[in-house]
Amino acid sequence: MKFFKVPEPTIMRLSLYSRILEQLEERGVPIISSVELGDAVGINSGVVRKDLSMFGEFGVRGVGYNVRELRDNIRKLLGQDRNWPVIIVGAGHLGSSLAAYPGFRQRGFDVVALVDTDPEKIGSTIIDKTVVSWEEAERLVKAQGIRMAILAVPADAVQAVAQQLTDLGIEAILNFSPIILKGPSKAQVQNVDLTVYFDLMRFTQNLNDNGLRPQASHTRGIAVR
Template sequence: MKVYKIPEATVMRLSVYSRYLHQLLEDGIDTISSGEIARGVGVSSAQVRKDLAYFGEFGTRGVGYKVEELYGHLMKILGLDHRWNIILVGAGKLGSALALYRGFADRGFNICTILDVDKDRIGSRLGDIEIESIELIKEKVRKYKISIGVVAVPAPAAQDVTDQLISAGVKAILNFSPRVLQVPNDVVLRNVDLSVHLEVLSFNLALDK
């Protein structure tokens, strides 16, 4: 699995910062300090400055940051200054919810093809997209120049689907299945296991008992 020098936690915070700055733009706010950003997203001002320092110098000492300018920098750093085509594999309940979630498109992620193995689902539609057979995976990746694959299949099928995506040329995978996947060093893998987040919550609740 590909590993980068910038801490993943920093990248996640940059995403939060960008969303907060977008809210400020909608509210008509022109400038902001690191302390105000920190209070808005729930971290320290030192953390904000440290995260931004990985990518250069922003803002003016004693004045702060121009919101629109900083937002533009963060969108470029996050690769959100252009659109990414996505292939979604798995059209069950989770896959359907992901396919219909409008927030992806708002951030530049375009789900352009949905594949499944269930013959009862193939041919039906999720929004504007027709569900097609997973046998078309290589054709679809090539046709739409897919950058990111989303795996929303049951755990037993997740590794096989991931292998097919990689074989088709996909270099970044978002895994929603509760299975640890194996990928080559040149592939970026991100796991989203909702039960893990619930377990973190239960851990914190248990500490308070």
């Protein structure tokens, strides 16, 4: 396998390809072309071929891609063929909602526990996850080799908590807190701010309300489980 820097948009599209291919596999579809896969994602077929060619030779010219084979290869590329233990830091409304999200387990992420500093929450159970202290979290990280964490703490605590996580050995942080996290140098950080997408929709609606026609995007939304 080739090792090189892969653009983030390519990795995000691989995730979309994976979900589409899973749906096709469930429906018993054996073959899909780059045009059909591109249409499903809302991109040009040339982008699909370029993305996949970065990782090897897939498919047969004039025939298409074997759905199951391509799905399995992308799953391996994304590490979806094994489970990844994760902790959620923050057992408030947001953290509790994230713990209840079934998509994490479906995509191979196993939420081991929630972490909080509130004595009244520590020891309680949210869904089927136990809320633990930082001391217990440190033990879990070491015992289970946890390398990923989800942040759902108040904005004023984000930076300090991120540093605590990297000190425990966490290498990747998904930040749902309402602030852009500048992650510690040793950690990969992804900031998730849903209000950005609401602003995108609001911007388009605002143009419509003012009699302007927004330019059509080169991509479109796609319904996925």
